[in-house]
Amino acid sequence: MSQRFLPYGRQVIDDDDRRAVAAVFDGDFLTTGPYVEAFEEDLCRVTGSAHAVVCSSGTAALHLSALALGLGPGDVVLVPSVTFAATANAARYVGAEVMFVDIDPDTGLMTPETLTDAIDTRSAPGRLRAVFPVHLAGHAVEMPAIKAIADERNLDIVEDAAHAIGTRYGNGEDWIAVGGCRHSQMTIFSFHPVKTITSGEGGAVTTNDPRLAARLKLLRSHGIVRDVSNFVQRDLGFADDGSPNPWYYEITEIGFNYRITDLQCALGRSQLRKLDRFVARRAVLVERYRQALAPMAPIVKPLTRVHGCQPGWHLAVALIDFATAGVDRATVMRELADRGIGSQVHYMPLHMQPCYRERYGTKSLPGAEAYYARSLSLPLFADMTDDDVDHVAATLAEVLGIAP
Numbered sequence: 001m002s003q004r005f006l007p008y009g010r011q012v013i014d015d016d017d018r019r020a021v022a023a024v025f026d027g028d029f030l031t032t033g034p035y036v037e038a039f040e041e042d043l044c045r046v047t048g049s050a051h052a053v054v055c056s057s058g059t060a061a062l063h064l065s066a067l068a069l070g071l072g073p074g075d076v077v078l079v080p081s082v083t084f085a086a087t088a089n090a091a092r093y094v095g096a097e098v099m100f101v102d103i104d105p106d107t108g109l110m111t112p113e114t115l116t117d118a119i120d121t122r123s124a125p126g127r128l129r130a131v132f133p134v135h136l137a138g139h140a141v142e143m144p145a146i147k148a149i150a151d152e153r154n155l156d157i158v159e160d161a162a163h164a165i166g167t168r169y170g171n172g173e174d175w176i177a178v179g180g181c182r183h184s185q186m187t188i189f190s191f192h193p194v195k196t197i198t199s200g201e202g203g204a205v206t207t208n209d210p211r212l213a214a215r216l217k218l219l220r221s222h223g224i225v226r227d228v229s230n231f232v233q234r235d236l237g238f239a240d241d242g243s244p245n246p247w248y249y250e251i252t253e254i255g256f257n258y259r260i261t262d263l264q265c266a267l268g269r270s271q272l273r274k275l276d277r278f279v280a281r282r283a284v285l286v287e288r289y290r291q292a293l294a295p296m297a298p299i300v301k302p303l304t305r306v307h308g309c310q311p312g313w314h315l316a317v318a319l320i321d322f323a324t325a326g327v328d329r330a331t332v333m334r335e336l337a338d339r340g341i342g343s344q345v346h347y348m349p350l351h352m353q354p355c356y357r358e359r360y361g362t363k364s365l366p367g368a369e370a371y372y373a374r375s376l377s378l379p380l381f382a383d384m385t386d387d388d389v390d391h392v393a394a395t396l397a398e399v400l401g402i403a404p
């Protein structure tokens with residue numbers, strides 16, 4: 001029997017992480033020092049992308065991506081309805097509108113069909129400019145097909161991989177790391193403690209486009225230009241002898257403070273070194289859940305696995321037919337919590353949130369609503385034991401009134 005409370009997700013911090021953070025205090029910088037670029041280089045190596053720009057959160061990464069693409073008023077971004085609010089909010093931050101896309105109720109993912117359906121059958125309140133696919137729970141969206149649709153319509157793609165660091169997809173011979181941007185302009189990650197690896201708070205954008213990378217870096221820190229070769233006001237920037245004025249910098253467009261500290265980057269680097277181990281352990285735990293929950297079918301089912309994907313699982317989602325079980329989800333969650341087991345719903349569809357209902361009216365997306373009705377995320381983190389999983393499964397069976 002587990003003694004400790006099992007949250008649906010949490011960080012795993014070891015002594016090497018503590019030492020990595022402590023080492024930052026021996027250097028000259030707490031922020032914008034050498035750890036920032038080192039973390040960016042590490043992320044490029046892990047994802048295979050040419051550029052990585054780290055920043056203060058996954059939300060900041062999404063906002064920076066929307067800015068870097070030049071999205072704004074009159075533009076429309078396609079976003080799956082089942083995702084964390086930040087995916088859609090990023091479009092709104094820059095004044096663009098959101099068109100919610102339905103998902104497959106068994107995988108939780110946007111599909112080529114749901115994307116095409118949204119494009120063809122729903123009236124957009126502006127010009128379609130971009131799509132933000134979400135690799136929900138760590139499962140990869142079918143990116144080659146999404147890219148083909150986007151190319152046909154001239155849409156840019158930003159992958160929201162907040163759940164999917166370490167995920168690979170491909171045809172069995174050629175495995176592509178999520179974040180390599182093989183089928184997108186940019187990919188964003190989050191390093192919030194609940195995600196697969198953490199920097200405390202933090203995020204990143206990866207891209208293969210040097211111009212996008214430069215814009216992301218510019219907007220991350222107030223839009224400040226320090227490279228003398230890019231100064232536009234030569235009379236103010238340079239002395240009479242042609243040398244650059246030592247105090248001078250330029251702000252050509254308004255940016256933000258979305259920087260990340262060296263302390264956070266040191267933790268992020270240390271955690272990234274364990275990514276393979278964390279992903280492998282999470283895969284073992286998810287497989288154990290699959291076996292432990294199997295006798296509870298058809299009332300309880302795991303997510304349907306998509307083909308051609310090696311997931312870096314972020315969530316262990318169970319799809320539960322609460323009506324047939326005869327017990328509602330709130331009761332199940334409370335009774336699990338009473339027995340030391342955390343659970344959560346990822347997520348209520350965004351088209352049902354008041355802020356989006358007020359803006360776009362009441363819409364119906366049947367796949368998203370069916371997924372939402374059944375989904376419950378069970379505990380999953382890298383230092384859970386096999387016994388923890390068996391305990392969660394047995395307790396869930398008990399709470400649902402399913403005989404073992």
Ligand SMILES: *Cc1c(COP(=O)(O)O)cnc(C)c1O
Pocket residue numbers: 057058059060083084086087134160162163189190191192202203
């Ligand atoms: C966590 C998350 C984000 C935002 O990341 P933060 O680092 O918390 O700002 C964005 N999208 C999804 C799908 C997430 O789960």
